[in-house]
Amino acid sequence: MSKPVSIPDTPTPNEKLPATIPSEDALSFLAQRRSTPIKCLSSPGPSLQDVKALLKIASRVPDHRKLEPWRFIIIEGDARVQLGEELARIKQDECPDISDADLTMEKERFLRTPICVAVISSPDVNHKTPVWEQELSAGALCMNLLLAANAADWAGAWLTEWCAFSEAFNKVLNMSADEKIAGYIYLGTAIQQPPERPRPDLESKITYWTVN
Numbered sequence: 001m002s003k004p005v006s007i008p009d010t011p012t013p014n015e016k017l018p019a020t021i022p023s024e025d026a027l028s029f030l031a032q033r034r035s036t037p038i039k040c041l042s043s044p045g046p047s048l049q050d051v052k053a054l055l056k057i058a059s060r061v062p063d064h065r066k067l068e069p070w071r072f073i074i075i076e077g078d079a080r081v082q083l084g085e086e087l088a089r090i091k092q093d094e095c096p097d098i099s100d101a102d103l104t105m106e107k108e109r110f111l112r113t114p115i116c117v118a119v120i121s122s123p124d125v126n127h128k129t130p131v132w133e134q135e136l137s138a139g140a141l142c143m144n145l146l147l148a149a150n151a152a153d154w155a156g157a158w159l160t161e162w163c164a165f166s167e168a169f170n171k172v173l174n175m176s177a178d179e180k181i182a183g184y185i186y187l188g189t190a191i192q193q194p195p196e197r198p199r200p201d202l203e204s205k206i207t208y209w210t211v212n
């Protein structure tokens with residue numbers, strides 16, 4: 001599907017770049033940023049090639065000591081059905097009395113959008129960079145991915161849901177014990193305008209350090 005914007009490649013390592021890129025458009029984009037609820041997401045979604053281009057942009061995150069402590073699993077096509085079957089199996093093992101409706105919901109979890117990126121926090125736990133900082137880098141990447149997707153005219157949602165915390169499902173995804181799901185980033189097209197939600201009263205979040 002052709003979009004009004006094309007996704008640019010990222011600069012080469014030695015390219016001279018400005019420190020800032022003043023842009024009222026970028027500020028306006030950030031000021032309006034919001035998620036699209038999963039029930040408002042549908043097809044079409046970005047192609048695999050587009051998702052890779054978005055991930056290249058999204059990976060430009062702060063990363064203490066350049067550990068690249070994250071990786072991605074792209075879930076699309078029939079893999080969504082197969083992973084849904086695994087989710088349903090795990091859920092049924094945990095709750096043998098699960099209703100047919102809930103079982104169907106699990107089977108269809110990854111079918112809610114055409115493509116989903118599992119962003120996995122994959123820290124080096126023996127490194128002197130604290131694991132917390134490595135995990136924050138994975139979180140920053142999720143946010144960057146959502147922003148890049150929105151700027152490329154794709155709608156998205158950052159969800160974890162129960163499956164992100166299921167050891168059994170993480171094993172299905174071949175995740176190690178040190179790895180965590182930072183987010184499932186569901187991408188597609190908004191079938192209706194996403195609602196705005198109340199935003200924080202910023203003043204209540206700010207204190208001022210005062211000199212005693």
Ligand SMILES: Cc1cc2nc3c(=O)[nH]c(=O)nc-3n(C[C@H](O)[C@H](O)[C@H](O)COP(=O)(O)O)c2cc1C
Nearest residue numbers: 033034035036037157158159160161162182183197
């Ligand atoms: C790490 C993380 C996990 C989240 N998991 C869920 C989730 O499982 N289910 C959900 O409804 N929202 C979840 N959210 C919230 C949504 O992504 C979203 O931020 C919120 O629904 C709407 O706020 P927004 O428009 O400012 O993004 C999660 C957010 C974060 C940061």
